[in-house]
Amino acid sequence: MAAVMAPNAPVMNGHGSGRAKWKHLDTLLSRPGAYTDPEAFVPGEVPIASLDNARILVIGAGGLGCEILKNLALSGFKNIDVIDMDTIDVSNLNRQFLFRAKDVGNAKATVAAEFVMKRVPGCQITPYVGKIQDKDEDYYMQFNVVICGLDSIEARRWINATLVGMVDMDNPDSLKPLIDGGTEGFKGQSRVILPTMTSCIECQLDMHAPRAAVPLCTLATIPRQPQHCIEWAHIIKWEEERKDIVLDTDDPAHITWLYEKALGRAKEFNIEGVTYSMTQGVVKNIIPAIASTNAIIAASCCNEAFKLVTSAAPCIGMPGTNNYMQYTGDAGVYTFTFEAERKEDCPVCGNLPKDLSIDPEQTLEALVESLAERPESQLKKPNVSTGQKSLYYSSPASLEEQTRPNLKRKLKELLDDGEEMAVTDPAFAIAFRYKVRFR
Amino acid sequence: MANDRVPTPPPLHDLPTAKEKRYDRQLRLWGASGQVALEEAHILLVNTGSGVTGIEALKNLVLPGVGQFSILDSAIVCEEDLGVNFFLEDESLGKFRAEETPLESFLQKDDNLKPFTLLLVGAPIDYASLRKIRDLALASQTPLFYTHCIGFFSHFSVQLPRAFPVVDTHPDPTATQDLRLLKPWSELQDFAKRMTDDLETMAQHDLGHVPYVCLLLHYIDKYRTQHGKLPESYKDKTAVRDMVRAEGKDEENFEEAYAAVLKSLNPPTIPSAVRDVLSAPETQSLTSVSSSFWLIANAIQRFVTKYSVLPLPGAVPDMKARSNDYITLQQIYKSKARADCAEVTASVRSLEKSTNRSAKLEIPVNEIENFCKNAAHIHLVRGRPLQLITPGEKPSFGDRAKALRSELTNPESLMGLYLAFLAFDDFTATHTPPVPAHPSSPTGVLVPGASDSALEADAAKLTSTAHTYLDALINESGNRLEDPEYSDLRAEIEKYCTEIARAGGAELHNMASLTGGLVSQEIIKVITGQYVGVDNVCLVEGVASRMGTLKV
Numbered sequence: 001m002a003a004v005m006a007p008n009a010p011v012m013n014g015h016g017s018g019r020a021k022w023k024h025l026d027t028l029l030s031r032p033g034a035y036t037d038p039e040a041f042v043p044g045e046v047p048i049a050s051l052d053n054a055r056i057l058v059i060g061a062g063g064l065g066c067e068i069l070k071n072l073a074l075s076g077f078k079n080i081d082v083i084d085m086d087t088i089d090v091s092n093l094n095r096q097f098l099f100r101a102k103d104v105g106n107a108k109a110t111v112a113a114e115f116v117m118k119r120v121p122g123c124q125i126t127p128y129v130g131k132i133q134d135k136d137e138d139y140y141m142q143f144n145v146v147i148c149g150l151d152s153i154e155a156r157r158w159i160n161a162t163l164v165g166m167v168d169m170d171n172p173d174s175l176k177p178l179i180d181g182g183t184e185g186f187k188g189q190s191r192v193i194l195p196t197m198t199s200c201i202e203c204q205l206d207m208h209a210p211r212a213a214v215p216l217c218t219l220a221t222i223p224r225q226p227q228h229c230i231e232w233a234h235i236i237k238w239e240e241e242r243k244d245i246v247l248d249t250d251d252p253a254h255i256t257w258l259y260e261k262a263l264g265r266a267k268e269f270n271i272e273g274v275t276y277s278m279t280q281g282v283v284k285n286i287i288p289a290i291a292s293t294n295a296i297i298a299a300s301c302c303n304e305a306f307k308l309v310t311s312a313a314p315c316i317g318m319p320g321t322n323n324y325m326q327y328t329g330d331a332g333v334y335t336f337t338f339e340a341e342r343k344e345d346c347p348v349c350g351n352l353p354k355d356l357s358i359d360p361e362q363t364l365e366a367l368v369e370s371l372a373e374r375p376e377s378q379l380k381k382p383n384v385s386t387g388q389k390s391l392y393y394s395s396p397a398s399l400e401e402q403t404r405p406n407l408k409r410k411l412k413e414l415l416d417d418g419e420e421m422a423v424t425d426p427a428f429a430i431a432f433r434y435k436v437r438f439r
Numbered sequence: 440m441a442n443d444r445v446p447t448p449p450p451l452h453d454l455p456t457a458k459e460k461r462y463d464r465q466l467r468l469w470g471a472s473g474q475v476a477l478e479e480a481h482i483l484l485v486n487t488g489s490g491v492t493g494i495e496a497l498k499n500l501v502l503p504g505v506g507q508f509s510i511l512d513s514a515i516v517c518e519e520d521l522g523v524n525f526f527l528e529d530e531s532l533g534k535f536r537a538e539e540t541p542l543e544s545f546l547q548k549d550d551n552l553k554p555f556t557l558l559l560v561g562a563p564i565d566y567a568s569l570r571k572i573r574d575l576a577l578a579s580q581t582p583l584f585y586t587h588c589i590g591f592f593s594h595f596s597v598q599l600p601r602a603f604p605v606v607d608t609h610p611d612p613t614a615t616q617d618l619r620l621l622k623p624w625s626e627l628q629d630f631a632k633r634m635t636d637d638l639e640t641m642a643q644h645d646l647g648h649v650p651y652v653c654l655l656l657h658y659i660d661k662y663r664t665q666h667g668k669l670p671e672s673y674k675d676k677t678a679v680r681d682m683v684r685a686e687g688k689d690e691e692n693f694e695e696a697y698a699a700v701l702k703s704l705n706p707p708t709i710p711s712a713v714r715d716v717l718s719a720p721e722t723q724s725l726t727s728v729s730s731s732f733w734l735i736a737n738a739i740q741r742f743v744t745k746y747s748v749l750p751l752p753g754a755v756p757d758m759k760a761r762s763n764d765y766i767t768l769q770q771i772y773k774s775k776a777r778a779d780c781a782e783v784t785a786s787v788r789s790l791e792k793s794t795n796r797s798a799k800l801e802i803p804v805n806e807i808e809n810f811c812k813n814a815a816h817i818h819l820v821r822g823r824p825l826q827l828i829t830p831g832e833k834p835s836f837g838d839r840a841k842a843l844r845s846e847l848t849n850p851e852s853l854m855g856l857y858l859a860f861l862a863f864d865d866f867t868a869t870h871t872p873p874v875p876a877h878p879s880s881p882t883g884v885l886v887p888g889a890s891d892s893a894l895e896a897d898a899a900k901l902t903s904t905a906h907t908y909l910d911a912l913i914n915e916s917g918n919r920l921e922d923p924e925y926s927d928l929r930a931e932i933e934k935y936c937t938e939i940a941r942a943g944g945a946e947l948h949n950m951a952s953l954t955g956g957l958v959s960q961e962i963i964k965v966i967t968g969q970y971v972g973v974d975n976v977c978l979v980e981g982v983a984s985r986m987g988t989l990k991v
Contacts, residue, residue, distance in 0.1 A: 021522035024945035024946055031891075094504070256454070269762045292960035302952075332971060
């Protein structure tokens with residue numbers, strides 16, 4: 001093996017050139033451990049070569065992403081790519097430690113990559129400023145591991161479906177382990193997914209149910225909470241009075257307008273508690289985020305990537321073992337590490353259509369609206385069809401017009417109990433299959 | 440109504456400042472008071488080993504705005520630091536990692552630790568210095584954190600003051616509801632009667648807007664008329680639930696009432712943790728300089744003696760209702776909470792007088808209000824001294840021996856890993872390197888597995904020490920551990936020790952970063968005095984991706 005790596009053969013124990021700084025890492029990698037599989041782990045050059053040769057894709061250069069890039073670089077990884085479409089905002093500076101006040105407005109991926117490369121010479125980080133959807137399968141095929149540090153469920157579902165779709169049973173290299181981290185305040189999770197082999201993000205979707213929306217009639221006629229007044233200004237009043245202006249939730253003038261409207265409405269109904277900060281929180285759906293939780297979850301993800309690539313210790317996520325670590329830090333420190341199971345009816349990695357319980361007396365419109373909120377679907381712009389017919393398409397316009405009358409019809413007129421229904425959404429490349437079950 | 444002309448709002452006073460914008464995502468967690476506490480804090484980090492865990496913790500404390508830091512570290516930056524410490528660069532080579540102050544001379548003056556809000560010490564460190572820091576922190580009641588991070592395992596211990604009370608524990612909002620449905624006061628009862636007077640004949644639309652709290656009070660009343668008692672048992676409650684269902688008529692508010700029966704129809708209780716605070720010696724014997732916490736606790740105790748309940752928190756969950764009905768209901772709860780708090784405040788003022796408290800120490804009203812609101816969820820930590828081994832001797836677990844012994848049969852417990860870390864400290868305390876191994880251990884600490892040649896022997900020594908500790912714990916508890924549990928546990932401990940020796944003191948950056956994250960989180964809780972913290976040991980097992988806590 002050592003001969004293969006001739007050009008940069010690492011010399012152990014820090015005596016030679018180049019690897020002195022990796023003494024901590026090399027000590028671990030040059031000795032067998034109490035948990036290592038002797039078949040999989042050959043101490044010495046092999047795991048070091050694995051680190052040298054691995055290509056890692058990091059999705060997201062925000063709170064988790066900054067930590068992940070630093071951790072990978074200091075775990076000895078040499079080839080890293082990072083994707084992020086965002087620019088740096090002042091509210092990022094309380095945790096995204098690769099950014100300074102002077103960087104506000106610049107692309108996160110670029111600034112983060114430059115900072116880490118400066119601190120860790122020899123590590124190549126290639127930034128891409130844009131969306132994950134800009135890239136095709138050939139691009140994703142280059143990597144050995146994909147690590148996500150995202151705050152969007154939609155982006156996670158997209159990359160998950162893409163990686164599952166790429167798996168070719170005849171080509172083991174087409175299986176790209178996906179390591180996903182997420183945080184909210186003092187809580188978070190890290191999970192390892194082997195696409196098609198273990199439970200995927202779509203299998204686990206109902207564990208991350210969206211918050212129930214407030215009914216429109218409450219907002220319009222009987223507000224009770226300050227949040228109701230803000231949502232009224234956001235959803236109803238802006239449409240009524242400023243239809244021609246696209247709402248930019250990062251524009252303080254726009255937030256101020258909503259705040260004033262909400263405050264006026266709150267006064268009218270004797271509701272207390274509307275503040276600018278709350279307005280911003282509701283309108284932008286702000287989730288609290290702190291440096292410590294990001295550090296914990298990012299490090300957990302990178303620890304799994306390191307174990308996966310070097311075999312220096314067993315990683316979680318192998319079939320039949322734990323693959324999900326849930327972390328809670330607001331009362332003591334608590335983790336729950338378990339095996340999330342694959343679902344045979346997972347719309348992405350399963351073979352069977354998923355059961356969808358519906359009321360046959362309901363209209364198609366009600367069903368289309370509910371697909372956004374149901375924990376098991378969470379599809380915002382669904383197009384619905386059965387084997388025979390298109391029931392409703394939100395685009396293109398011609399098809400929308402043609403299918404619109406169906407929205408008012410009852411489901412029992414359009415579907416049979418037990419019939420299979422396909423739902424697509426422009427945000428996802430695949431069709432979700434459901435088997436209709438009349439309630 | 441939506442089309443009515445909205446009056447021009449007053450000029451805006453609460454636009455966010457630059458600081459509020461920067462810290463927005465954390466102010467939503469610990470608020471302005473927590474932020475002020477962080478900004479006024481001064482943390483001392485003591486590092487003698489590679490120290491990455493401590494540095495990563497500091498990063499997570501600099502970011503949210505902790506005011507001041509000092510680092511005590513006399514090591515010189517060497518090449519191996521660059522591969523694991525992100526905050527050193529090539530140009531740092533050969534320089535001091537921090538200010539040059541030998542630890543021994545620093546610790547000779549007791550006053551030197553005075554300026555610090557909190558101390559953070561990373562292993563390995565020489566035994567005498569650690570003991571000295573521990574004792575100084577105990578004497579001055581300064582919170583102390585002590586960390587290990589070796590290979591895939593890590594640990595930290597927290598030494599808190601003897602009394603560390605937390606008022607803002609931030610409980611889960613669903614756990615905090617206290618609606619007093621089985622003990623309503625007259626204003627609430629009258630309102631509910633008014634709202635449900637003609638429930639049977641009400642138009643469907645009106646029926647669908649009766650707040651569920653009023654519905655429940657109505658059915659409780661009906662139950663009492665029928666059965667001559669309040670619905671207190673599980674069976675009684677399901678009977679009330681069936682009454683709600685029978686008249687439900689598919690309305691959302693009836694659904695809400697149905698769902699709330701089991702959790703809301705409980706007589707108001709006082710949690711045992713709160714009773715402990717109310718009966719604590721500090722609450723009972725106030726002095727002119729008692730902290731405000733104990734004084735308010737005494738006032739609350741008086742309230743409880745008089746009414747057998749805690750002051751009403753006053754929050755009402757959102758529920759299907761017309762705006763003005765909901766606001767009226769909210770006002771009824773708020774007024775009652777205000778009245779309860781006024782009574783507690785009056786007690787506080789009279790206690791201030793009777794204890795001769797100086798006017799400067801007068802307790803602000805908002806502090807009393809906050810205490811009343813959180814009274815059911817206050818939390819008191821009785822800080823315990825950091826457990827230090829005496830080199831070459833068996834450790835003692837004192838009054839915790841029984842509880843820790845029971846950890847040994849819990850498959851989720853990381854007690855075995857804790858014993859391995861204690862054995863690590865014994866190893867470093869009883870071994871000195873022939874010559875200083877390298878510049879990053881100038882105090883002459885030798886870690887197990889430092890050289891390839893000693894690896895196996897060190898692992899065996901570590902294991903043997905940890906096994907002795909295991910036996911010491913079992914003996915002290917007086918509760919034997921039978922096979923196969925005993926042998927399995929010994930084998931598990933041997934694995935921990937072998938893996939620790941394998942690392943030869945090396946920190947893996949991921950594990951140091953994870954541990955630094957945990958430590959900074961706990962430091963934030965201690966400094967802000969909010970949230971419930973680890974009491975008092977936390978362990979991380981990075982192979983199986985698990986964490987756990989112990990109280991030693």
